[in-house]
Amino acid sequence: xxxxxxxxxxxxxxxxxxxxxxxxxxxxxxxxxxxxxxxxxxxxxxxxxxxxxxxxxxxxxxxxxxxxxxxxxxxxxxxxxxxxxxxxxxxxxxxxxxxxxxxxxxxxxxxxxxxxxxxxxxxxxxxxxxxxxxxxxxxxxxxxxxxxxxxxxxxxxxxxxxxxxxxxxxxxxxxxxxxxxxxxxxxxxxxxxxxxxxxxxxxxxxxxxxxxxxxxxxxxxxxxxxxxxxxxxxxxx
Numbered sequence: 001x002x003x004x005x006x007x008x009x010x011x012x013x014x015x016x017x018x019x020x021x022x023x024x025x026x027x028x029x030x031x032x033x034x035x036x037x038x039x040x041x042x043x044x045x046x047x048x049x050x051x052x053x054x055x056x057x058x059x060x061x062x063x064x065x066x067x068x069x070x071x072x073x074x075x076x077x078x079x080x081x082x083x084x085x086x087x088x089x090x091x092x093x094x095x096x097x098x099x100x101x102x103x104x105x106x107x108x109x110x111x112x113x114x115x116x117x118x119x120x121x122x123x124x125x126x127x128x129x130x131x132x133x134x135x136x137x138x139x140x141x142x143x144x145x146x147x148x149x150x151x152x153x154x155x156x157x158x159x160x161x162x163x164x165x166x167x168x169x170x171x172x173x174x175x176x177x178x179x180x181x182x183x184x185x186x187x188x189x190x191x192x193x194x195x196x197x198x199x200x201x202x203x204x205x206x207x208x209x210x211x212x213x214x215x216x217x218x219x220x221x222x223x224x225x226x227x228x229x230x231x232x233x234x235x236x237x
Contacts, residue, residue: 003127005064005096006148006181009204012044013194014066014183016208017057024215028056034212035061047206051093058094066129067095073108080131080152082108084119091126099150102130102141103157117144129183133160138174138182149174150183150206166193168200175201189220 015038019026025034028050035046035057047066048054054067069086070079081087081100090098098120102113120128130141133153141149151174154160154167161167166187174182184197185206194205209216 002181003147005127008064009044009181009183011198012204013042014045014047014204014206015041015043015211016047016185016206017053017212018047018049018208019213020070023213025212028053032056032060035063038211039063044204047099047208048095051089054090054093054095064096065094066097066099067091067093068099068131075110076106076108078103078105078107083111084116087116087120091124095126097127097129097147099129099131099152101153102132102144102146102149103137103153104140105157113140114144117146121145131185132174133157133170135170135173135177138178142178142180146180148181148183148203149178150185152185152206154186156186163187166197168196171197171202172200175203 017031017034031048031053038046039061043063045064045066046057046061048057049068049070051069054065057065067090068081069090071082071086072079073082076082078101081090081098087098127147130146130149131152132138132141132149133156138149151167151170154170155162166184171182171184181203183204183206184202188194188197188205188207189210197205
């Protein structure tokens with residue numbers, strides 16, 4: 001039986017409130033305000049990066065929070081909550097669910113994903129979400145005991161499809177093949193795409209940049225307008 005927090009996501013929108021250093025809205029105060037806005041807009045949950053942002057959001061927002069910590073290590077390309085250190089910090093910050101990279105890629109220090117999950121389970125009852133990039137990774141995550149899966153990393157591993165749109169095929173395939181909830185995440189830019197994700201079998205939909213990154217939203221519109229003008233110019237020649 002699913003956990004009540006997971007059940008609260010069903011059919012809903014999880015808003016990813018994240019900004020990296022160098023972006024205009026980088027900072028915990030900004031992220032907390034985005035989370036408040038998401039709650040006012042009837043989001044079902046929040047996804048947030050770094051213990052600092054998680055703590056700030058939990059102080060002002062009652063929504064369930066999926067927490068992660070993006071950190072780069074020299075010996076690994078895995079950066080979403082890659083080690084036990086990050087997992088512990090995310091839990092301590094107050095996250096209700098911990099999201100972590102669940103790909104088979106080498107992790108920092110050479111620790112295996114199965115070992116990491118075992119260590120986390122030995123010390124905490126925290127819910128775990130597997131960020132995956134293909135069906136095989138989702139199936140393995142279910143076997144390892146993850147509570148839910150997200151398609152976050154489709155297009156962000158060298159061996160997954162590189163698409164401009166959400167990976168609807170992955171959403172559909174995973175939803176049919178695993179018994180745990182599958183969240184659709186990645187490049188969802190419109191309500192129509194979000195609805196299609198649900199129609200393909202997604203338990204819920206995670207949207208980030210299309211809501212909380214104004215520079216990306218602006219670029220999306222600007223690129224569309226430029227493309228239209230370029231097509232017009234070609235047609236008129």
